[in-house]
Amino acid sequence: MTISAPAIILVDPVRQGRPFKAAARDLGFSVVSLYTHDYLASLPGHAEGDDLSLYPADPHEAHRLITAAGVDARAVVPCLEAGVHLTDVLADRLGLPGNDHTLAWARRNKAAMREHAAQAGVRIPEFRLVRSRNDIAAAAHEVGFPVIVKPTLGAGSQGVRVFSTAADLDAQGPPVTHDVYREPVREWLVERYVRGREFAVNFFSAHGEHRLVDIWEYLRPDDADYDFPLWDIVQIGPEHPDFARVETYTRGVLSAFGIRRGPSHTEVKCADDGEFLIEVGARLSGGPAVDLWIAHGGLRPFHDTIACYLGQRPALVEKPVVFPVRFGSAVVHNEQGPGPLVAVHGAEEAARLPGVDSVELGYAPGEHVPATHDNVSIPFSAAVHGPDSDAVLATLARIRSLVRVETRPAAAVDGTDAATAASSHA
Numbered sequence: 001m002t003i004s005a006p007a008i009i010l011v012d013p014v015r016q017g018r019p020f021k022a023a024a025r026d027l028g029f030s031v032v033s034l035y036t037h038d039y040l041a042s043l044p045g046h047a048e049g050d051d052l053s054l055y056p057a058d059p060h061e062a063h064r065l066i067t068a069a070g071v072d073a074r075a076v077v078p079c080l081e082a083g084v085h086l087t088d089v090l091a092d093r094l095g096l097p098g099n100d101h102t103l104a105w106a107r108r109n110k111a112a113m114r115e116h117a118a119q120a121g122v123r124i125p126e127f128r129l130v131r132s133r134n135d136i137a138a139a140a141h142e143v144g145f146p147v148i149v150k151p152t153l154g155a156g157s158q159g160v161r162v163f164s165t166a167a168d169l170d171a172q173g174p175p176v177t178h179d180v181y182r183e184p185v186r187e188w189l190v191e192r193y194v195r196g197r198e199f200a201v202n203f204f205s206a207h208g209e210h211r212l213v214d215i216w217e218y219l220r221p222d223d224a225d226y227d228f229p230l231w232d233i234v235q236i237g238p239e240h241p242d243f244a245r246v247e248t249y250t251r252g253v254l255s256a257f258g259i260r261r262g263p264s265h266t267e268v269k270c271a272d273d274g275e276f277l278i279e280v281g282a283r284l285s286g287g288p289a290v291d292l293w294i295a296h297g298g299l300r301p302f303h304d305t306i307a308c309y310l311g312q313r314p315a316l317v318e319k320p321v322v323f324p325v326r327f328g329s330a331v332v333h334n335e336q337g338p339g340p341l342v343a344v345h346g347a348e349e350a351a352r353l354p355g356v357d358s359v360e361l362g363y364a365p366g367e368h369v370p371a372t373h374d375n376v377s378i379p380f381s382a383a384v385h386g387p388d389s390d391a392v393l394a395t396l397a398r399i400r401s402l403v404r405v406e407t408r409p410a411a412a413v414d415g416t417d418a419a420t421a422a423s424s425h426a
Contacts, residue, residue, distance in 0.1 A: 005030040007051070008306055009066065009076045011087045012036055014046050016286055017079025021049040023302035024077075032071055034062055036083050039182040059089035066094065075309040078262075081155040082181055084108050084282045097311035099282055100258025107257055107282050110152040110189045117277055120256040124277050127191035137169050139190035146193035146225050154179025156286075156375030162193055162227040180376055196271035197242060198229055198278065201250040202285050204301075204316050206308050208260040210251050211317040213299075214327075215243060216289065228373050229267075230331040230381075232396045233287070234389060237326070242270045249275040257282075262308040263301065286375070288358070288383030292327045295357060296385055325385045328392035330399045332380040333372035339407035341369045344380050346402030353402075355395045357383045369407050379405045 007030040013020045014035075024031050030051045035041040047053040052069060056062035066073060073094055078087040085108040091098030099107070106116035111129045118124060128139035129152070140147045140163060150160040158180035163169050179185055202213040217236050218229040236243055250266045257280055265285045267278035284290055284301060293299040299321070304314035332344075341363045351359045359382045363369050370377045382399050386392040 005051075006072050006074050007032045009034060009071070009073050009090070011076065011078050011083030011090075012040055012080040014040050014043050014080065016284075016290070019302045020077060020079050020306070023300075023306055025049075027303065027306060029074065029306075032066070032069075032073070034083070034086070036086055037181040037183065040080075040082065056086070059086050059093065062086055062090050063093045066090070075306060075311075077306055077309045078283050081108075081281055081283055088282070091309070097261060097309055099260055099262070103258040107259070107280060108153070110150060110279065111187065112152075113257075113277075113280065114189065114191070116257070117253075122253055122256050122277050123274055125192040125194050127189055129187060130190055131187045133188070136188060136190055140169060141166065143190055143192050146195070147190055148193040148227060150189050150191075151176075151179050151185040152187045152189055153183065154181065154185070156180050157228045157230075158374045158376060159185060160227045160374070162225045164193075164225045180374070193225055194269045194271050194276045194278075195225070196269045196276075198267065198269045199236075199242065199246050200233070200285065201246060201266045201268060202289065203250065203254060203264045203266070204304060204308065204314070205254060205259055205261050205264065206313045206317045208255075209317060210254050210259075211321065212247055213263075213293070213316075213321050214289070214323070215240075215246055216327075230287075230329075230375070230378070231333075232393070233329045233331070234392055234396070235323075235327040236389065245275060246270065253277055253280055261311075263305055288329050288381070289327065292357065292383055292385060293323075296325050296327070297321070297323045325387060326389050326392050328384045328386070328396055330382045330384070330396045330403075331372075331378055332400070332403045332405060334369045334377070334379050334405045334407060335372075336405060336407050337409065338370045339368065339409050341365050341367050341379065342406040342408055345404040345406060347380060350382055350399045350402045353384075353395060353398055355384050355386045355391065356399070357385060359383075369405070 008024040010020050010033045013033050021031050032052045033050045035055050054065045076087050076091040078084045085104045088098040088101045088104040092101035106112040114124050114127050130139050146164040148162045159176035198218040200216045204211045215236050216233050219232040259282050263284045264282050266280045269276045290301050304316045307314040362378045384395045
């Protein structure tokens with residue numbers, strides 16, 4: 001099949017990346033979609049809205065397929081974390097605008113990310129790279145506790161575990177064997193766990209100019225170490241004591257990692273001894289942020305992302321982004337223990353609260369709910385807004401007073417073991 005009309009190549013336009021298809025059409029382009037993992041290509045309706053659907057395993061294969069189809073490509077756009085490496089390598093081969101393709105792997109693989117950061121003078125935690133689960137314990141003792149262990153690929157905190165003491169290595173069991181895309185995990189990053197405040201920083205860039213969109217702080221209920229940051233997440237403003245230094249630090253990260261165009265999502269920790277890079281992603285933020293930008297800020301993030309990868313300067317980068325309200329999100333964990341879901345009590349009442357934009361239920365009654373450790377094991381979440389941070393925090397507290405996740409013991413799930421049931425949900 002040949003696509004004769006000018007096309008936007010979308011890499012993994014599923015789930016939160018699906019709106020890129022409508023944006024591309026609205027801008028007058030054909031839609032050519034690339035699906036980089038078998039799991040993403042298995043999602044129901046994944047190819048709906050495509051003029052052409054292709055299934056490349058790597059940039060070389062993607063280039064061959066695009067060339068063979070005679071696609072008049074004008075931009076290559078990443079829609080999920082999975083496709084950020086392929087996006088910029090393919091754009092370079094097609095002669096299209098993109099970020100520095102020589103650093104594409106460092107923006108995707110966490111070990112390469114750490115190595116490049118060290119070379120570029122970006123502050124990072126001490127780390128070790130291991131390629132066998134049997135070597136994790138030795139690496140953890142070398143780095144010193146507390147440590148955090150994470151697969152070098154994947155996304156959404158899948159398989160990430162924190163070990164505060166040596167005893168935790170045995171108590172928490174072995175690492176997961178497959179990432180969120182159901183690919184086998186072949187290497188792990190073992191690094192010093194940084195205790196401090198954690199922030200998610202969203203920018204848009206055009207021609208190397210970086211425009212801050214917003215900064216969110218991950219708020220936890222106590223000072224305990226954590227491997228999954230999502231609990232209460234609140235948009236902060238310039239009045240926050242860490243706002244300026246987080247913004248400045250992140251600008252340096254973007255430049256160091258060759259991000260010159262498009263959205264980016266960077267996670268930073270602020271400790272007593274400075275700022276540390278946790279992760280940088282050349283992609284739109286996940287979670288509720290983008291929907292809240294659209295609903296309350298009048299932004300067009302999907303259109304503007306495409307514009308950036310067309311080599312244009314969207315309106316978003318021309319002046320400071322100012323929102324008329326503050327945003328927040330509540331993520332309610334399964335704390336009762338893994339098992340079949342009985343109910344998410346209080347969900348309907350929470351949805352009716354003033355300032356609640358949306359609620360999302362991750363499981364239906366009877367489905368197996370694992371202990372919440374990552375983005376794919378969230379039973380309840382809500383997106384909220386309010387006139388200021390105090391109002392947002394009050395709404396999040398009210399949600400938590402209403403919502404409770406109830407499960408039954410996980411002795412058996414209709415003859416299926418719990419691990420298998422949890423995997424099938426992802």
